[in-house]
Amino acid sequence: MVEFLRFRDDEVSESPAVTVDAFGEQSNAGAVRIEPGDDARELLPHLAHIARVEVNFPVFGDGRGYSAARILREAGYEGEIRAVGDVAVDQLAYMRRCGFDAFEPEKAMNEADVKTALERWEEVYQKTVDGRTPIWALRHG
Amino acid sequence: MYKYDNYDQQMVDTRVEEFRDQTRRRLSGELSEEKFRPLRLMNGLYLQLHAYMLRVAVPYGTLSGAQMKALGDIADKYDRGYGHFTTRQNIQYNWIKLEDAPEILADLAKVEMHAIQTSGNCIRNISSDHFAGAAADELVDPRPYAELLRQWSSFHPEFSYLPRKFKIAVIAADTDRAAMRLHDIGIQIVKNDAGEIGCAFYVGGGMGRTPMVAPCINEFVPLDDLITYSEACLRVYNRHGRRDNKYKARIKILVHEMGKDEYTRQVEEEFAHLKSQGIEPPLAELERIKPYFADPAFKSGLSDEIDRTDTDFALWVDRNTVVHKAPGYVSAVISLKPVGGIPGDASADQIRLMGELATDYSFDECRVTHTQNIVLPHVEKARLKDLFDILDANGLSSPNLDTIEDIIACPGLDYCSLANARSIPVAQKISERFSGSGKTAELGELKLKISGCINACGHHHAGHIGILGVDRKGVENYQLLLGGSEAEDTSLGKITGPGFSEDGIVDAVEKAADVYIANREDGERFLDTYRRIGMDPFKEAIYG
Known part of the structure; x- marks a missing residue:
C-alpha cells in the first residue's frame, strides 16, 4: 500500500507546515499549509523561501486546491506541492496536471491502482503546468 | 460533422x-x-x-x-x-x-460518442443552436467554437471538482434558440465594428431555485482568446464560488453576490495573468475543425414549390418546418410530443428510423433540440412529402411544434429521486385536453414547460406558461407561472398564486389560454398579450 508518494529528487523538507495566516506574521517558515479557503496568491512574494506547500483536501469534492497548486506553479514555484487529506487514486492524474508532486493521503492507496492511474492518460487536451504537450500542439507541430 | x-x-x-x-x-x-x-x-x-x-x-x-x-x-x-x-x-x-x-x-x-461529464460538478456537455449550419439568420456556424470548447473542457484537471455543475451554450445568431442567457456561461459569436469575429460572454445565468438571466461581462473577446477567457471565468468561480450550501453554489449566485462588476474585474485580472501562460490553442486548430462543419453539397436550382393537396401534410409543413438558408431546402422538426405521450421519449425503432432518415433525407445529420424534439436540418422541399409519409406511418408526425402540445417536461417523480411531483402525467393531460378541444391551433405559439421540482430541469421559469410541481404536506401540488421566455427576449415567469391539484392545474392552464384568446390583438402570441395586459386578468379568471 502507498502511504506517501513523491516525484522529486531533492531531500524531503522536515519543516512543520504553518497556516497561511501564521505565515503572514512569521514568513521565515519553510513550509506552509493551504486550506481550501486560503488565497494561494498571498504566498507569491515569498515563494523562494518555501520548501514545501501542503494543500489540504478536507473532502475530495472541494476542488479549490487544484487552482491553488496551479497558481503557485504558474508563478514559477519550484518547491514541493503536496496534496494531503482526502486524496484518492482517482484524483492523482488531475492533481499531477495541476502541479502536485507529492501525495500524503489519509488513506493508503493500492500500489497497482496508483501505477495504472498515473500511466493511463497518454495524451491531454489542455496545456497546464506539467510540461505536457497538449493534443492541439501535437496536431499543429 | x-x-x-x-x-x-x-x-x-x-x-x-x-x-x-x-x-x-x-x-x-x-x-x-x-x-x-x-x-x-x-x-x-x-x-x-x-x-x-x-x-x-x-x-x-x-x-x-x-x-x-x-x-x-x-x-x-x-x-x-x-x-x-x-x-x-x-x-x-x-x-x-x-x-x-x-x-x-x-x-x-x-461511433465516436461518450457520456463524459454529462453530470457531476464539472463542465457539462456544450449545447448550441439546433439549427446551426441551416439557419438563414446565423453569422457563422457556432459548432466549431463549441467543439473547441468541448475538447478544452473534457478531462479538465483544474475544473473537475467545481462548487456545482457548469453549463455552457454557444450561439451565433441574434435569435436565441439555445436559452443562451440561462446558462452558466452563454457565448454569442459576434462581429465587431471592424468586421472581426469574436465572442460575447454572458456569465451567471441559470434556472433552478434562484433563476437568473446572465449579464454580459465582455462584449467582444477575440477568437484567439476564447479558451483563455473561459479558463479565467472558471478559475474565479472555482476559487470563490460558494461551497457551504449546494443551493447557492452555482456561478449565478457568485456573480449576483459579488456583483457583476467585481466578478468581471477579477476575470479580467485572471485573464491578463493567464495570457502569459500560453494555454490558448492556435487559430489553426479552429481552422482544422471548421471544415467538418462546412455546408453539405446543397443542390442548386431547386424549386420552392410544395404540393399541399394533402391537408395533414400541409398542416405539418406549416407547423414543423423552418426556413433554411439554401433555396429549395427546409429544416424539418420531428415532434417527440405525441398527444398523451411522454415528452422526449422515443422507442428504439423510432430512434433507429430517425437515424436512417437523417442519412437518407438530411445529408447524414440530425439534431436534438433543447425542447426535446429531433431536427432533420437539411431536407429538400421536393422530398418532404415522402419524409412525412414515413414519419406518419411511425407515429412521428405530430404537427405541434411550438404549440401548447409541444411541452417540455422533466422526468419528474416517475423516475427522478429529486422530484417532488410527477411531471409526465400533467404533460399528458394538457396535451390531451387541448388536442381534444381543438384549441391548439387557435393558440398558436405557446411554450409550456413543466418541472417536477424546484431544480427546474423542465425549464418552468422560461415557459410562456410554466408549471412547477411541489410537495405540499405529502400531496403533489402544482404552481402556475406566466410570462417566461428562453429566447432572445429572455424573461422569468411569475407565479400566479396558490397552487393546484393535478386536474386543477390543467383547468388553470385552460383558463389562462382563454384569457389570451379573449384579449389578444392582431398577431399577438400568448406571451405578447401577457406582457401587454399583465398578470391581473389572468389571476381573475383563474382564481376569481
Whole structure:
C-alpha cells in the first residue's frame, strides 16, 4: 500500500507546515499549509523561501486546491506541492496536471491502482503546468 | 460533422477503460458508493428511484445517422427499448444496470460518442443552436467554437471538482434558440465594428431555485482568446464560488453576490495573468475543425414549390418546418410530443428510423433540440412529402411544434429521486385536453414547460406558461407561472398564486389560454398579450 508518494529528487523538507495566516506574521517558515479557503496568491512574494506547500483536501469534492497548486506553479514555484487529506487514486492524474508532486493521503492507496492511474492518460487536451504537450500542439507541430 | 482523429478516439477509449476499472473496484467493494459517486457521475451515471440512469452526451446536439442508430440499438440492448431526449440536447436511458455501463460506453466509443461529464460538478456537455449550419439568420456556424470548447473542457484537471455543475451554450445568431442567457456561461459569436469575429460572454445565468438571466461581462473577446477567457471565468468561480450550501453554489449566485462588476474585474485580472501562460490553442486548430462543419453539397436550382393537396401534410409543413438558408431546402422538426405521450421519449425503432432518415433525407445529420424534439436540418422541399409519409406511418408526425402540445417536461417523480411531483402525467393531460378541444391551433405559439421540482430541469421559469410541481404536506401540488421566455427576449415567469391539484392545474392552464384568446390583438402570441395586459386578468379568471 502507498502511504506517501513523491516525484522529486531533492531531500524531503522536515519543516512543520504553518497556516497561511501564521505565515503572514512569521514568513521565515519553510513550509506552509493551504486550506481550501486560503488565497494561494498571498504566498507569491515569498515563494523562494518555501520548501514545501501542503494543500489540504478536507473532502475530495472541494476542488479549490487544484487552482491553488496551479497558481503557485504558474508563478514559477519550484518547491514541493503536496496534496494531503482526502486524496484518492482517482484524483492523482488531475492533481499531477495541476502541479502536485507529492501525495500524503489519509488513506493508503493500492500500489497497482496508483501505477495504472498515473500511466493511463497518454495524451491531454489542455496545456497546464506539467510540461505536457497538449493534443492541439501535437496536431499543429 | 466533426470526426474524431486518433487523439480524440484515444481519449474516449481511455475513458472507457478508466471507468471499466472504477466499476470493477466498486463491484468488488474496493470503492465505497460515496467515493464512486462522483466518478460515475462524471460518466453520466445516476442512481435514480428504480435503477441507474445513463446520460449520453450529444455535443452541441448534432448526430450522424449512424450515431442515432447506435443510440436506438443501445435502447434495445441495455434498456427497455426506449430513450429519452433531454432539455440539454442529450439522451438518457432510465433502466441501466451498473455492470452494463462500461459496455455501453464501449459501444458508444465505436461511433465516436461518450457520456463524459454529462453530470457531476464539472463542465457539462456544450449545447448550441439546433439549427446551426441551416439557419438563414446565423453569422457563422457556432459548432466549431463549441467543439473547441468541448475538447478544452473534457478531462479538465483544474475544473473537475467545481462548487456545482457548469453549463455552457454557444450561439451565433441574434435569435436565441439555445436559452443562451440561462446558462452558466452563454457565448454569442459576434462581429465587431471592424468586421472581426469574436465572442460575447454572458456569465451567471441559470434556472433552478434562484433563476437568473446572465449579464454580459465582455462584449467582444477575440477568437484567439476564447479558451483563455473561459479558463479565467472558471478559475474565479472555482476559487470563490460558494461551497457551504449546494443551493447557492452555482456561478449565478457568485456573480449576483459579488456583483457583476467585481466578478468581471477579477476575470479580467485572471485573464491578463493567464495570457502569459500560453494555454490558448492556435487559430489553426479552429481552422482544422471548421471544415467538418462546412455546408453539405446543397443542390442548386431547386424549386420552392410544395404540393399541399394533402391537408395533414400541409398542416405539418406549416407547423414543423423552418426556413433554411439554401433555396429549395427546409429544416424539418420531428415532434417527440405525441398527444398523451411522454415528452422526449422515443422507442428504439423510432430512434433507429430517425437515424436512417437523417442519412437518407438530411445529408447524414440530425439534431436534438433543447425542447426535446429531433431536427432533420437539411431536407429538400421536393422530398418532404415522402419524409412525412414515413414519419406518419411511425407515429412521428405530430404537427405541434411550438404549440401548447409541444411541452417540455422533466422526468419528474416517475423516475427522478429529486422530484417532488410527477411531471409526465400533467404533460399528458394538457396535451390531451387541448388536442381534444381543438384549441391548439387557435393558440398558436405557446411554450409550456413543466418541472417536477424546484431544480427546474423542465425549464418552468422560461415557459410562456410554466408549471412547477411541489410537495405540499405529502400531496403533489402544482404552481402556475406566466410570462417566461428562453429566447432572445429572455424573461422569468411569475407565479400566479396558490397552487393546484393535478386536474386543477390543467383547468388553470385552460383558463389562462382563454384569457389570451379573449384579449389578444392582431398577431399577438400568448406571451405578447401577457406582457401587454399583465398578470391581473389572468389571476381573475383563474382564481376569481
